[in-house]
Amino acid sequence: MTSQEHRSRLKRSALATGAVLTVVVAGAAAAPNAGAQSATPGTPKLKLIAASKSVTLERYDDNEGHGGVYLDLGTYLQVDNAPFEFKVTRKSYKDPVVAQQILRDGTRTKVKTLPAGTVKDFSGLPGFLEVSVKNAAGREVAKSKGTYCPNNAAGRIRPDAPATSKYPESCPTNPWTLGSVWGVQKGWASNTSAVDYDRPVDLAVGSYTAKVSVAKKYRDLFGIPNDQPAIKLTVRQSDDGEGGGEGVSGSGSSAMSHHGAGHSAHGAQSGHAGHHYGPRGADAPTPGALSHALEQRGLAHHLGDGRDHTDGSRIAPALKANANRPTGRAGVPANVPKPDLRSLPAWDISITDGEDGDIAGKDYLAFSANVWNAGPAPLVVDGFRKPGAELMDSYQYYYDAKGKQVGYSPAGTMEWDPRVGHEHWHFTDFASYQLLSADQTKRVRSGKEAFCLANTDAVDYTVKNANWHPYNTDLSTACGEHSAISVREVLDVGSGDTYTQYRPGQSFDITGLPNGTYYIKVIANPAKRLQETNLKNNVSLRKVILGGTPGARTVKVPPVDLVNAP
Numbered sequence: 104m105t106s107q108e109h110r111s112r113l114k115r116s117a118l119a120t121g122a123v124l125t126v127v128v129a130g131a132a133a134a135p136n137a138g139a140q141s142a143t144p145g146t147p148k149l150k151l152i153a154a155s156k157s158v159t160l161e162r163y164d165d166n167e168g169h170g171g172v173y174l175d176l177g178t179y180l181q182v183d184n185a186p187f188e189f190k191v192t193r194k195s196y197k198d199p200v201v202a203q204q205i206l207r208d209g210t211r212t213k214v215k216t217l218p219a220g221t222v223k224d225f226s227g228l229p230g231f232l233e234v235s236v237k238n239a240a241g242r243e244v245a246k247s248k249g250t251y252c253p254n255n256a257a258g259r260i261r262p263d264a265p266a267t268s269k270y271p272e273s274c275p276t277n278p279w280t281l282g283s284v285w286g287v288q289k290g291w292a293s294n295t296s297a298v299d300y301d302r303p304v305d306l307a308v309g310s311y312t313a314k315v316s317v318a319k320k321y322r323d324l325f326g327i328p329n330d331q332p333a334i335k336l337t338v339r340q341s342d343d344g345e346g347g348g349e350g351v352s353g354s355g356s357s358a359m360s361h362h363g364a365g366h367s368a369h370g371a372q373s374g375h376a377g378h379h380y381g382p383r384g385a386d387a388p389t390p391g392a393l394s395h396a397l398e399q400r401g402l403a404h405h406l407g408d409g410r411d412h413t414d415g416s417r418i419a420p421a422l423k424a425n426a427n428r429p430t431g432r433a434g435v436p437a438n439v440p441k442p443d444l445r446s447l448p449a450w451d452i453s454i455t456d457g458e459d460g461d462i463a464g465k466d467y468l469a470f471s472a473n474v475w476n477a478g479p480a481p482l483v484v485d486g487f488r489k490p491g492a493e494l495m496d497s498y499q500y501y502y503d504a505k506g507k508q509v510g511y512s513p514a515g516t517m518e519w520d521p522r523v524g525h526e527h528w529h530f531t532d533f534a535s536y537q538l539l540s541a542d543q544t545k546r547v548r549s550g551k552e553a554f555c556l557a558n559t560d561a562v563d564y565t566v567k568n569a570n571w572h573p574y575n576t577d578l579s580t581a582c583g584e585h586s587a588i589s590v591r592e593v594l595d596v597g598s599g600d601t602y603t604q605y606r607p608g609q610s611f612d613i614t615g616l617p618n619g620t621y622y623i624k625v626i627a628n629p630a631k632r633l634q635e636t637n638l639k640n641n642v643s644l645r646k647v648i649l650g651g652t653p654g655a656r657t658v659k660v661p662p663v664d665l666v667n668a669p
Contacts, residue, residue, distance in 0.1 A: 145208030148184040149325055151317050152292065153177060153332035161341040162308060171303025174234060176334050178315045179292035180251070180327075181260055187253060187325075188270070188286040190214075191225055192565055196279075196664040200224055204325075217324070225275045225283045227252035231321055232295045235314045236306065236336065244311070245304045248318070249297035253285040257293035264290025271571040275561045277473065277601070278668030279447040282565030311336040426589060428487045429498055429511045435634050436510040439501045440480035440568075442594065443636045444627040446534070447473040447562070449645040450668040451603065452623070454656045455610060462612075466656045468647070469610040474534050474627040475562040475599025478569065482594040482633065484530055484556070486517035488587070494518055495590065497530065499633055515632045517592075519585055528590045529554050535629040536604070538611045541620040543644070548611040550604070558598035569597030618650050 154177040164170035180187070188205040202222040206213040223229060231251035238244050252274035259265075270286035287293045295315075316331040435441075451471035456464070476482055480502065486495030495517040501510040515532030533556065538548035558573040573595035594600055604610045611623075627641040635641075651657035660669035 143184075145185050145206040145211065145213060146326070147182050147187040147287075147289070149187065149327045150181045151295070151315065151327065151330045151332065152179050152181050153315070153334055154179060155334070157335035157337070158313075159337040159339060162306065162338050163303070163341045171305045172338055173298040174236075174245075174247070174304050174313070175296045175298050176234070176313055176315060176336070178232070178295045178332060178334075179257075180253075180287065180295050180317075181292040182287040183260075183289055186286055186289050188284070189217075189253065190282075190284060190565060191222060192282045196666045199665065221324075225280045226250055227274045227285070227297070228321065230318050232297070233316050233318055236304070237312050237314075239310050245306060247304065249295070251295050251297065253287050253293055255294040255296075257287060257291050259290055260292050261290050264288065269571070271561060271564060273561065277447075277560040277562060277599070278450055278666055279473065280560070280562055282563035283561060284564045284571065306338050308338050308340050311338065425485055425487075425591075428496070429500075433498075433512050434510055435512050436501060439503065439509055440478075441501065441634050441636045442480050442482040442596070443477040443640070444474055444482065444594075444633065445477055445640045446625040446627045446643040447475065447599065448643045448663055448668075449536075449623040449625055450660075452645070452647060452658055452660050452669055454613075454651075454658050456654070464654070465612055465614040466653065467610040468538070468613045468623075468649070468658060469604050470623055470645075471601055471603045472534065472536060472623075472625045473560060473562070473599040473601040474594075474625070475560070476594045476596055477563065477566050478596035479567045479636070481570070481596055482556070484514055484592050484633075486528060486530070486590040486592075488589065495528065497532070501634075512634060513632070515630065517590060521585075528587065528592075530556055530592055532630050532632050533600075533628070534602070535626045536611075537624040537626070538613075539622040539624050539644070541622075543622055547616065547621065548613070550609060550611060554600075554602055556592040556594050557600050558593075558595050559601045560599045561597060562599040564597045566597055570595045571597075573598050613649060613656065614653070616649065620646065620648050622646055 158175075158177055160172050160175070162170060162172045186205075186207055188207065189202050190205055191200060191202045193200045199219070200222050201219075202217045204215040204217065206215060221228070227250040229250045230248045232249040234245075234247045234249065235243055236245035254271050254274050257268055265288050268286075268288045268291060270288070271284060274285060275283050313334045313336045314331050315334065316329065317327050321327060322329060449470040449472050451469075453469055455467045455469050483500040483502070484497050485500060486497045488495045497514045497517050498511045499514040500508055501512075503509045515530070517528045517530050520529050533554070536550045537546050539545065540547055563569065564571055573593075602609075623645045625643045625645075628635065628638070629641075631638060645663070646661050648659040648661070649656060650659065662668075
């Protein structure tokens with residue numbers, strides 16, 4: 104499969120996902136008093152339901168013999184009586200992930216810690232959904248288990264339920280996530296399907312019956328009835344042969360909008376070893392690099408930086424910056440809340456050969472890096488352009504607890520990047536990268552890459568003032584037109600900005616560099632122009648071991664404590 108075909112397949116799959124299940128749960132919407140049923144106060148009443156009795160999905164086949172169907176069957180976990188909520192954390196990368204169920208009864212809150220090992224990461228409850236597919240003769244032809252993210256696409260099941268959900272729209276997959284919040288509002292239902300773009304189910308065109316159930320350990324843990332919805336599944340061939348065509352739900356009326364179902368394009372790569380096509384450029388989605396918010400909202404067609412937007416911005420409404428430069432004396436008011444920028448260890452590390460636009464025949468060390476904001480205030484940077492100037496002057500803004508602007512200070516510059524795939528304004532003083540010697544005393548390679556800030560990853564939504572809906576805030580990310588005279592860029596509390604160093608000029612040229620041990624150093628706020636609450640956590644190191652021969656270099660990446668994210 105060519106890289107273009109691969110990317111087309113991802114785009115079509117994501118779009119189809121958004122179109123497959125615009126449904127209503129039969130019977131559930133007709134029960135406005137469902138919440139009044141007898142149940143233990145503070146304990147959610149859960150039920151597995153099917154949005155429709157029949158679903159039509161499309162099979163794709165490419166020119167390299169890959170093919171299959173994405174089993175987005177439209178089953179939901181219905182929640183009533185109380186929210187279905189979790190706080191998921193780890194103290195450090197040396198500690199395992201711990202999940203706690205939060206039981207809310209009015210103003211009273213109880214915490215129930217799930218058994219050790221139930222949750223291993225932040226992507227959801229593993230092995231939650233069990234699916235069995237049988238053909239017309241009654242023979243089982245496919246069987247699978249799926250992770251359930253409570254933050255999956257959700258909708259109300261009755262008209263008196265809360266109008267909006269307070270919970271995040273995705274479960275993080277960044278390997279360095281530290282804290283997450285999962286939840287489904289009372290009177291809502293969230294999609295239980297987890298579709299892996301790399302593992303379609305190989306079903307031939309025809310008719311099937313899919314039976315779906317919740318695994319017994321979760322039924323026992325949360326008191327879920329053993330309902331097993333049976334769904335008539337029709338598989339038809341995709342018209343264009345590349346798959347991900349538009350599935351259609353049948354035998355159900357429409358009401359619950361489905362924007363995706365925890366679909367994961369993570370790990371998808373082209374046939375080229377070491378060649379990636381991920382969110383920040385000419386690369387394919389790599390583990391943890393692509394925002395689930397984009398995937399779940401059916402927006403994977405926005406892969407890569409592009410004119411006036413950057414991947415991961417969650418399609419922010421792009422609030423405009425102030426029309427004029429700030430007036431009065433610059434200064435940082437005492438005791439004003441500030442952001443706390445922290446760098447995460449590099450990951451998604453591999454060797455490339457210049458095929459993405461660098462000098463062909465050379466060896467490059469490419470990687471992904473993330474700087475996140477631990478708060479308690481968002482990072483807000485406005486750029487202002489003098490007539491005819493190539494650079495914008497940047498200013499950091501400060502706000503009091505009520506959101507009122509109370510100060511500003513100079514914060515470097517912004518520059519226009521005319522390269523294809525960028526074409527927007529980049530903030531120049533956010534992060535830099537270095538390759539250090541084995542003893543960490545010598546800088547053997549250095550790179551500094553400006554880019555547009557965006558909330559690509561939920562790193563820790565349990566920190567103070569974390570914004571679970573960064574794309575809906577008044578301080579939204581905008582990358583700007585070339586003709587813009589002002590630009591606002593924001594990194595919200597709890598979120599980080601992943602930049603994948605696979606584009607030309609961004610990775611380290613290791614041609615001629617001896618084999619051995621090195622360290623990738625990621626530095627947040629390198630010039631210290633941005634005001635923070637703490638400047639002592641701005642640097643991270645990741646050990647790499649180079650080997651091989653010119654043109655066939657290799658890299659080994661040891662784990663960091665319990666996190667194995669090469």
